[in-house]
Amino acid sequence: MADLDNDQVSDLEIGIVGSGSMGSGMTLLFSEKGSVVGCYDYDKEAVERVLDQAKEDENVDTSKVHGFTSLEKLFNAFPKGSGGDKKKPRMFVISLPHGKPVDGILDELLPLTEEGDIIIDGGNEWWEDTERRQRKAKDHGVQWIGMGVSGGYQAARHGPSISPGGDKEAYDYVEPFLDKWAARAPNGDACVEYMGPGGAGHYVKMIHNGIEHAHMSILCEVRAILYHQLGLSNDEISNMFESWYKKGPLRGNFLVGIGYKGLRFQEGDGIKDKRGIVEGIEDKVTQDVDKSEGTGTWSTKEMAERHVAAPAIAASHQLRVISANKFERLEVADNLDMPQPKTGSIDDKTKEELLDIVEQAVYGGILGGFIQGLQIISRASTDQKWGIELAKCLRIWRAGCIIQSDAITEFLMPLVEPFGPSEPLNLLQSIPEVAKELRKTYEPMKKLYAYAVEVDAVAPAVGATVEWLKAVGGRNLPTDFEEMELDYFGHHDYDLKAKTEKGSHKGRYHTEFQST
Known part of the structure; x- marks a missing residue:
C-alpha cells in the first residue's frame, strides 16, 4: 500500500526528489516498470497527491511506491549496505526547477550521502551549473549525472527520451534502469544514450528545446x-x-x-x-x-x-x-x-x-x-x-x-x-x-x-x-561592404576575393582610407 514516511520501508531502489508534474510522472513510471520508489517533497500535500495517483492508477503496484517528507527517512529506506558499498549505490533523481532550488537540495543531500551514491538531475539545467555541481558532488565521493528528460509530463509518466551525461562509470551503473524507463523507438530500442562527460546530457536537452x-x-x-x-x-x-x-x-x-x-x-x-x-x-x-x-x-x-x-x-x-x-x-x-x-x-x-x-x-x-x-x-x-x-x-x-x-x-x-x-x-x-x-x-x-x-x-x-x-548558399554576400567599413574605422583588415582561403582567420590586408 502506498504510504507516507513509513519507518519500516527498507527496500528502495530509487528516490525521486520533487513531486511536481514531472517528478510524480517519473515516480509512477518507475514503479510500473518494477522499481521500488520513494518520492520526496517538503510539501506534504504534493507527496500525498502522488500517493493518491498511485492508488488510482491500475498499472501501478502501490506496494512499490512510498512517500517521504523527510530526506533522512528517504535515505534510511534504502537497503543496508547501500551508499558505502560502491557495488550498490543509492540512486536519486532530482526533478526540480533549474537554478537555486537544485543548489539548495544538493546542499541538503550531500551531508546524508555516502561515497558511491549517484544523484541524477532530471530537470532542464544550464550545462555549466551541471558541471559545477558535478565537481562539488565529486568532492564528497558522489557522482552527479546531468540528465535531459524530454517529452513533458506525459512522457515522464509513460516513457521519456533521455540524454544523460557525466561520469561514464556512474552511467554504466544506472543504464539498465534508464533503459527500462525510457521511451521505445519503433524498432524497440530504448531512447536513451550516454551523451558524454560533464554537462553533455543537459546540453543536448537544452538544444533539443x-x-x-x-x-x-x-x-x-x-x-x-x-x-x-x-x-x-x-x-x-x-x-x-x-x-x-x-x-x-x-x-x-x-x-x-x-x-x-x-x-x-x-x-x-x-x-x-x-x-x-x-x-x-x-x-x-x-x-x-x-x-x-x-x-x-x-x-x-x-x-x-x-x-x-x-x-x-x-x-x-x-x-x-x-x-x-x-x-x-x-x-x-x-x-x-x-x-x-x-x-x-x-x-x-x-x-x-x-x-x-x-x-x-x-x-x-x-x-x-x-x-x-x-x-x-x-x-x-x-x-x-x-x-x-x-x-x-x-x-x-x-x-x-x-x-x-x-x-x-x-x-x-x-x-x-x-x-x-x-x-x-x-x-x-x-x-x-x-x-x-x-x-x-x-x-x-x-x-x-x-x-x-x-x-x-x-x-x-x-x-x-x-x-x-x-x-x-550565397556565393557573394553583401558583407564585403561591411568588411570595408570595419577596416576604415577599426583597422580590422580584410582578405581578397582573388585569394579565397579556408578558415575564419583575420584578414591580411589593410587600406589607410582618406577622410573626405
Whole structure:
C-alpha cells in the first residue's frame, strides 16, 4: 500500500526528489516498470497527491511506491549496505526547477550521502551549473549525472527520451534502469544514450528545446496564415495537419500530431468555442520571460557564443519574448499604428498555389531547425571535448520527445552515422543529400514568406529560414561592404576575393582610407 514516511520501508531502489508534474510522472513510471520508489517533497500535500495517483492508477503496484517528507527517512529506506558499498549505490533523481532550488537540495543531500551514491538531475539545467555541481558532488565521493528528460509530463509518466551525461562509470551503473524507463523507438530500442562527460546530457536537452521552439514557431506562423489569410477553418487545418502527420516528409512529427488533435478541441478550461479553443487562448508565451524555463534563452545564447548560425531558433525566441506581455504589447501597437494582417482578400488562384506548397514550406522550416540545432551541438561538443555523436541525438529523438519527427529522423540518421565523435559536423549542408533536400524546400518557403510580407502576417521563423538558406548558399554576400567599413574605422583588415582561403582567420590586408 502506498504510504507516507513509513519507518519500516527498507527496500528502495530509487528516490525521486520533487513531486511536481514531472517528478510524480517519473515516480509512477518507475514503479510500473518494477522499481521500488520513494518520492520526496517538503510539501506534504504534493507527496500525498502522488500517493493518491498511485492508488488510482491500475498499472501501478502501490506496494512499490512510498512517500517521504523527510530526506533522512528517504535515505534510511534504502537497503543496508547501500551508499558505502560502491557495488550498490543509492540512486536519486532530482526533478526540480533549474537554478537555486537544485543548489539548495544538493546542499541538503550531500551531508546524508555516502561515497558511491549517484544523484541524477532530471530537470532542464544550464550545462555549466551541471558541471559545477558535478565537481562539488565529486568532492564528497558522489557522482552527479546531468540528465535531459524530454517529452513533458506525459512522457515522464509513460516513457521519456533521455540524454544523460557525466561520469561514464556512474552511467554504466544506472543504464539498465534508464533503459527500462525510457521511451521505445519503433524498432524497440530504448531512447536513451550516454551523451558524454560533464554537462553533455543537459546540453543536448537544452538544444533539443531550442529546436522545439523553432518548430513550434514555424507551425504557429503557418497555422495563422492558413486561418486568417487563406480562410481555412480550424477543422480544415486540423485535417491538413493530420494528413501531414500520417504521410509525407512530416510523417510522425509530434508537434504536427498534437497540433491537429488540439485544434479539434472546442471546450477547455475557461473556454467554449465552436471554432476551437485556440481562438480563446491569449497569444502570449511567458516561459522564457518569467524564467520558469531557461532553455530557449540558453539555446539562443549558445548560438551566439559558439558562432553558429541558427536564425530560426533565434527568431522563435524573439517572437516568444515579444508575445509575453500582452498588455504592454497592445500599448505599443497603439503607438506604432502598424498595418494589421490583411484578411479575406485572397483570390482563388493564389490560395490554391499556396495550399500546394505549404507542406513543403513547413517541412523546410522544420528540417532547417533540426540542422541548425545539431550544428550547435556539434560545435559545443568540439569546444568542450565531449565527443557527442549526432547520430545518438537522433536515435533518442525517435520517441518520447517533443521534436520526434519520424520521416526526418529516418532521412538524417544514415547520413550522420558515419561521422564519429572526433569528426565535427559544423555544416550539415556540406552533406550533399542534406543540401539537396533543403534546396527543394526553398522555393515553397520563399513563396509562403513573400505572401506573409505582402499581407503583413507575422512569420519571423519562416523568414529567418529563407534568409538563412539564401546566406549559407550565397556565393557573394553583401558583407564585403561591411568588411570595408570595419577596416576604415577599426583597422580590422580584410582578405581578397582573388585569394579565397579556408578558415575564419583575420584578414591580411589593410587600406589607410582618406577622410573626405
